[in-house]
Amino acid sequence: AQSVTQLDSQVPVFEEAPVELRCNYSSSVSVYLFWYVQYPNQGLQLLLKYLSGSTLVKGINGFEAEFNKSQTSFHLRKPSVHISDTAEYFCAVSDWRDYKLSFGAGTTVTVRA
Amino acid sequence: KAGVTQTPRYLIKTRGQQVTLSCSPISGHRSVSWYQQTPGQGLQFLFEYFSETQRNKGNFPGRFSGRQFSNSRSEMNVSTLELGDSALYLCASSLDRGSYEQYFGPGTRLTVT
Numbered sequence: 466a467q468s469v470t471q472l473d474s475q476v477p478v479f480e481e482a483p484v485e486l487r488c489n490y491s492s493s494v495s496v497y498l499f500w501y502v503q504y505p506n507q508g509l510q511l512l513l514k515y516l517s518g519s520t521l522v523k524g525i526n527g528f529e530a531e532f533n534k535s536q537t538s539f540h541l542r543k544p545s546v547h548i549s550d551t552a553e554y555f556c557a558v559s560d561w562r563d564y565k566l567s568f569g570a571g572t573t574v575t576v577r578a
Numbered sequence: 579k580a581g582v583t584q585t586p587r588y589l590i591k592t593r594g595q596q597v598t599l600s601c602s603p604i605s606g607h608r609s610v611s612w613y614q615q616t617p618g619q620g621l622q623f624l625f626e627y628f629s630e631t632q633r634n635k636g637n638f639p640g641r642f643s644g645r646q647f648s649n650s651r652s653e654m655n656v657s658t659l660e661l662g663d664s665a666l667y668l669c670a671s672s673l674d675r676g677s678y679e680q681y682f683g684p685g686t687r688l689t690v691t
Contacts, residue, residue: 508685514679564672
């Protein structure tokens, strides 16, 4: 079974500053990794995914993430945040045996002017 | 292309009643999964349907059930509602079982009183 740990439950950050959201996973097999964003009263929007290939993955809205197999991590970064990036962010994992997503507890990002 | 749609968006029910939620996947998508989101338990997988068959089931009691129709639309049903069933129920669709990327709808907010 897989599990996901998001190391920060809340991250306050000033506008135009960089942000990093940390995600660690555990699994006995090769995994597929995802970051989703959820704005208030909305569903989840896929930011980016790692399925195979390059370990540096670029997504929408200027986000990127790096897959590190040795550290079992998939941290999300953005070099300069906007007020509109205020939302909850979820890291998720699945594997080839099982198409369900296992989610972390989420990280709430609050961007302040 | 239209996204995943879920109806109704909001629902208020009384303990002991039953409820049916509906999900229409993205056109051409054949796999539909359901997730429950609560503040206490986070995002949890309920079940997955593909080709009108349940392919995977999460750790939920038998009061939670679902089905998928030939046009890939899906419904989930909760019988004998309990207060703890209050949650945001999210539907996600993917092109195929092997595509891994899941696209979420806006959810149905169920409140049980």
